[in-house]
Amino acid sequence: MMKPAEQIETAVAEVQQAICATCTLADARAGQHFVVTGVGDAGARVTALRFGMAEGACVHCTARIPAGPIVLRSGRQEIAVGRELAKLIDVRRVIEGT
Amino acid sequence: MAHCAPAFDALGIREGAVILVGNPNVGKSVVFGALTGTYVDVSNFPGTTVEITRGRMGGVDVVDTPGIYGVSSFNEEETVARDVVLGASRIVNVVDAVHLERDLFLTLQLADMGIPMVVALNMADEARREGVAVDRDLLEDLLGVPVVETVAVKGEGIERLKAAIAHARPGHADPELYEALQEAAAHAESRAEGLLVLEGDEVVARRNAVAPGGLRDEIYTRRRVRVNDLVGHVVRAETRGASLKAKLSVWMMQPLTGIPMLAALLFVMYEVLGVLIAGKVVGFTEGFMNSYWVPLVRGTLAHVAAPGGTVFTFLAGEFGVLTMTPTYLIGVILPLVTGFYLLLSLLEDSGYLPRIAALADRALTSLGLNGRAVIPLILGLGCVTMGTLTTRILGSKRERFIATALMAIAVPCSAQIAVIAALMTRVVWYDSLAYFGILIAIFVAVGTVLAKITPGESTALLIDLPTLRLPRLGNVARKSGLKVWNFMGEVAGFFLVGALLISTLQVTGALDWIQVIARPLTVGWLGLPPQAATAFVMGFVRRDFGAAGFFTMHLTDSQLLVAMVTITLFVPCIASVMVILKERGWRYLVGLVVGSVGLAFLLGGIVARVIALLGGT
Numbered sequence: 001m002m003k004p005a006e007q008i009e010t011a012v013a014e015v016q017q018a019i020c021a022t023c024t025l026a027d028a029r030a031g032q033h034f035v036v037t038g039v040g041d042a043g044a045r046v047t048a049l050r051f052g053m054a055e056g057a058c059v060h061c062t063a064r065i066p067a068g069p070i071v072l073r074s075g076r077q078e079i080a081v082g083r084e085l086a087k088l089i090d091v092r093r094v095i096e097g098t
Numbered sequence: 099m100a101h102c103a104p105a106f107d108a109l110g111i112r113e114g115a116v117i118l119v120g121n122p123n124v125g126k127s128v129v130f131g132a133l134t135g136t137y138v139d140v141s142n143f144p145g146t147t148v149e150i151t152r153g154r155m156g157g158v159d160v161v162d163t164p165g166i167y168g169v170s171s172f173n174e175e176e177t178v179a180r181d182v183v184l185g186a187s188r189i190v191n192v193v194d195a196v197h198l199e200r201d202l203f204l205t206l207q208l209a210d211m212g213i214p215m216v217v218a219l220n221m222a223d224e225a226r227r228e229g230v231a232v233d234r235d236l237l238e239d240l241l242g243v244p245v246v247e248t249v250a251v252k253g254e255g256i257e258r259l260k261a262a263i264a265h266a267r268p269g270h271a272d273p274e275l276y277e278a279l280q281e282a283a284a285h286a287e288s289r290a291e292g293l294l295v296l297e298g299d300e301v302v303a304r305r306n307a308v309a310p311g312g313l314r315d316e317i318y319t320r321r322r323v324r325v326n327d328l329v330g331h332v333v334r335a336e337t338r339g340a341s342l343k344a345k346l347s348v349w350m351m352q353p354l355t356g357i358p359m360l361a362a363l364l365f366v367m368y369e370v371l372g373v374l375i376a377g378k379v380v381g382f383t384e385g386f387m388n389s390y391w392v393p394l395v396r397g398t399l400a401h402v403a404a405p406g407g408t409v410f411t412f413l414a415g416e417f418g419v420l421t422m423t424p425t426y427l428i429g430v431i432l433p434l435v436t437g438f439y440l441l442l443s444l445l446e447d448s449g450y451l452p453r454i455a456a457l458a459d460r461a462l463t464s465l466g467l468n469g470r471a472v473i474p475l476i477l478g479l480g481c482v483t484m485g486t487l488t489t490r491i492l493g494s495k496r497e498r499f500i501a502t503a504l505m506a507i508a509v510p511c512s513a514q515i516a517v518i519a520a521l522m523t524r525v526v527w528y529d530s531l532a533y534f535g536i537l538i539a540i541f542v543a544v545g546t547v548l549a550k551i552t553p554g555e556s557t558a559l560l561i562d563l564p565t566l567r568l569p570r571l572g573n574v575a576r577k578s579g580l581k582v583w584n585f586m587g588e589v590a591g592f593f594l595v596g597a598l599l600i601s602t603l604q605v606t607g608a609l610d611w612i613q614v615i616a617r618p619l620t621v622g623w624l625g626l627p628p629q630a631a632t633a634f635v636m637g638f639v640r641r642d643f644g645a646a647g648f649f650t651m652h653l654t655d656s657q658l659l660v661a662m663v664t665i666t667l668f669v670p671c672i673a674s675v676m677v678i679l680k681e682r683g684w685r686y687l688v689g690l691v692v693g694s695v696g697l698a699f700l701l702g703g704i705v706a707r708v709i710a711l712l713g714g715t
Contacts, residue, residue, distance in 0.1 A: 030348075043172070047560050049318040050167040052199040052326065063348045068460035069469065069559055071351060075199045075335070076230070080351070080456035082468055082559030 023093065025086035028061040028070050033094045035059075040088035048089075051077055058094065106185040109150060115159035116263055117182055119208065120192035121201050122165030123449070123564040125220045127151070128250040128573055129192050130162040133260065148178040149584070155260065167562075168204055169211070169294065171301050174490055180302075183208070184290055188266040189215040190259070195225035195232050195247075196565065198333055202325045205241065209269030210279070210321070211290035215243050216262045222247040222255070224567075229336035237332045242270035251570050272320055282311075293317075343566050350453040360454060364479075367441055371480060372515045375437040384429035392421045408605050417600040423593050427586065435585055438480035439578035447569035447577075451476075452561045459559045465542070466500045466549025468493070468559040478505035482674040483589065485509070486681060493557030500548045502682055506670040507694045508541040517645040518662055529659045536663055536705065540697075589673050596672035600635070609635065623703045624660055625710075627651055633661075637668050638675075644668065656709040664702030669694050 039045040048054040063071040069080040120126040134153025151162040164175035193201035238245040244262040248255035282292035286306045294302040296311040303310035349355040396414045403409040414421045459469030478485025485505045489498045522530045603609045616631040637644025648661045679687045
């Protein structure tokens with residue numbers, strides 16, 4: 001039997017997973033919107049800043065290639081991010097209309 | 099401004115030159131063409147393979163730099179652009195009006211550097227079509243430099259841009275950064291160099307004998323905030339539903355739709371390069387050289403040197419520098435390379451290549467590469483030499499190592515494919531199928547093994563997907579023309595060396611000797627006639643040349659399959675060998691040659707044995 005505190009923790013984790021409140025870009029699905037909260041790779045950070053997709057930027061996932069890159073759009077800029085790199089980019093899901 | 103400008107001295111650029119700087123795919127080369135007219139000079143930046151294009155506008159030098167997203171030292175293009183920018187006294191910064199969020203990042207960095215500049219707000223027509231309205235006047239006020247709207251492909255705004263260059267001035271820098279820069283500049287050559295030192299650029303820091311600063315993240319983040327603020331003020335964009343372009347873009351990257359599209363592209367490339375150019379056009383041009391040029395040279399030379407003598411053989415023999423060299427250069431290489439660069443420029447300008455990279459990323463990751471590697475690999479299908487040169491766009495040494503080896507071993511070039519396709523018409527269908535099957539299996543096997551044994555880390559894909567657009571034929575022709583000219587200049591020397599080498603083998607009788615020595619290998623192991631040795635030696639000069647060597651031999655179906663597999667896997671041609679030597683060094687080259695020759699003969703022999711077991715002819 002889990003302790004109540006553990007149960008709450010598990011429940012919170014499940015809910016977070018469900019709405020993807022805190023997750024990495026690797027979890028993104030086409031059509032979802034995100035705010036970038038952290039870029040874990042120094043080289044990618046520079047590129048992200050140059051493309052306007054670093055911390056604080058609102059991005060839109062336009063495609064998720066099966067087992068491949070995540071395609072992001074911010075304004076009129078579109079980039080493809082390899083899956084491994086996407087795992088190092090923290091994002092917060094923004095639900096449309098909230 | 100007192101500039102230390104080693105790049106300028108090295109290139110012979112005069113003081114007061116106008117330097118064009120901008121992101122990739124913003125039409126910078128078109129602006130360059132519109133400013134300078136037809137005469138341009140393309141040269142490699144000293145010590146690199148990066149091209150610098152120069153032209154004249156009135157009495158002033160104009161220099162085009164490689165497309166970059168920012169000034170720093172993350173790759174060779176940036177290093178070259180950085181050095182040219184650091185020597186600049188005035189800059190034309192070309193920006194894509196549709197993608198200001200991205201492009202103004204470089205613009206603000208140039209403003210922080212304090213170099214006088216003018217901004218060309220290019221693709222103004224496309225922006226209007228896309229529903230993007232840019233307030234030019236406000237942008238000019240906020241940046242503090244002249245901003246000129248241009249549509250370079252139509253020549254619009256070019257005269258105004260020329261006039262504005264006289265009014266180039268330093269843009270508004272980040273005020274707080276400016277304070278810090280005043281101090282940094284005291285320790286560096288200039289404010290521009292001071293900025294790069296603060297941004298942690300190790301090369302510039304070393305040059306100024308100071309420690310690199312640790313402020314890159316902070317400066318970049320502040321700059322990003324300023325760009326977003328600027329864009330928020332000057333750009334009014336309508337949001338539109340998913341257009342056909344956006345859908346097409348996704349279809350190109352999703353395997354279900356993307357793979358058939360890629361297959362169709364490769365088929366068209368093969369039809370144009372392998373069938374039309376390598377077959378029909380080369381058939382004509384090579385025939386022309388062989389029936390007019392070669393007899394002319396031999397006839398003329400016969401007056402001075404005795405036919406059959408050493409001098410005659412070197413100059414006008416089977417592999418002569420005056421006969422074989424121009425025949426192959428003009429008759430074979432020129433049409434192929436022209437066709438190839440035309441197709442490649444079309445692909446580049448359309449924006450399709452980065453989408454193929456996204457599509458192929460998954461498959462290439464298991465070979466230790468990332469999607470970006472499709473660009474050199476596709477180039478390698480045209481010519482392994484060009485593919486090898488292009489491996490410099492890959493992010494790590496490990497990836498360049500793997501991609502170069504894959505191309506040299508398992509990617510047949512277009513000329514070779516053409517000859518092999520002709521050979522294939524003679525064999526039964528399942529032998530053709532076996533050939534492609536073996537080649538694909540080798541490609542995957544070599545890649546998988548190299549991914550395991552090559553040290554280092556591969557980088558992940560992070561690639562800009564430019565807007566899809568219909569290429570402009572004028573621009574495509576101009577760009578490919580320049581590249582062809584450059585390429586021909588580069589391979590001419592390699593060919594000369596190759597021809598001299600083979601002639602030496604012929605004159606000294608080494609060629610016959612090699613046939614005897616190689617007998618156990620060619621006849622015993624591969625089950626081919628002894629003359630096959632000559633084909634393999636010829637394969638060193640050119641891959642298709644080697645394959646063509648088998649053309650005149652009377653081989654059975656099984657022998658043909660063995661010959662095709664062996665010659666495909668065999669060493670790359672002289673030109674690629676030279677480029678590999680230049681790019682990767684001699685250790686790598688020796689390893690590659692030994693590895694590919696070993697693999698070629700090993701597999702050729704195995705195929706021969708398997709066929710014998712299956713009771714083939």
